[in-house]
Amino acid sequence: MTDQMAPGPTLTRIVEAVRLGQTGRAAEAREQLTVLWDEIGPAGDALHRCTLAHHLADLQDTPDAELRWDERALAAVSEVTDERARRHLPSLEVRALLPSLYLNLADCHRRLGNPGPAREHLDRAREHLARLPDDPYGEMIRAAVRDFDADDPTDHRRR
Template identity: 70%
Template sequence: MDNEPTSDLTMTRIGDAVQLGRSGQKVLARDTLTALWDEIGPDGDAFHRCTLAHYLADLQDTTEAELSWDERALAAVSDLTNERAQRYLSSLQVQAFLPSLHLNLADCHRRLGNTAAAAEHLSRAREHLGHLPDDPYGEAIRTAVRDFRVDDPTDLRQ
């Protein structure tokens, strides 16, 4: 099996909306992804829910709303299997999602002044670093976790 994504209309729609956000059309991207979330529902495909929530978090106007979507992304991972993720991309490992998801939660909690929760999520991110691939993505997450400071209110997503 090669390492190319398989055809998945929902993932294509998510990717298209993410591109809208990256091109500066944040509101349209958020509205498109929110409509897709409503279509899938809170009990829909865990891979889609995790991906949607992860990207929706980045498009929120408040840290509280961002935190809510990051929590949904983490919750969806508990319903996700490697087998399901690998139907989309053969190299995906669910455990490799956890460092980034916990880092995002640590970042939100830090910006909200919840240092204990930020430290807990940072610790959880560190626990899962060994699951990251040895590639630029994995190195970027390892570096972000290494450099993260619970007492620095800088937004990692800026």
């Protein structure tokens, strides 16, 4: 038995587009997610906006574009309540999303040659590590934070 509940039509569409991107069809996935972003709108479900922006960042061609989507994901997560997140995944704590979101922002800034903001976001990621689950995902993020080098623009481990 799984802890995850049925994702609903919007999250299903997000997951389908992400999978499409993982098969090498990034442009098509990016287009689908962009259309869905427009459908959701700025006042739409914050969990949907956060999830979509987080994944759409990974499909961008430039660090500048990734950064804009990662910033949207972080902005949206501030509007997600634990109650809303738990309707998707009963054990999910919103704050457990923050290390990954901050790590992605740090990565973008590092690749853009901005070590100061990269370190600031990395510090924020570290502040929230205790919220990560004790599972392979949590360990992956903890390892990425431990191994991150804010001054090395060639190191781009996105999470």
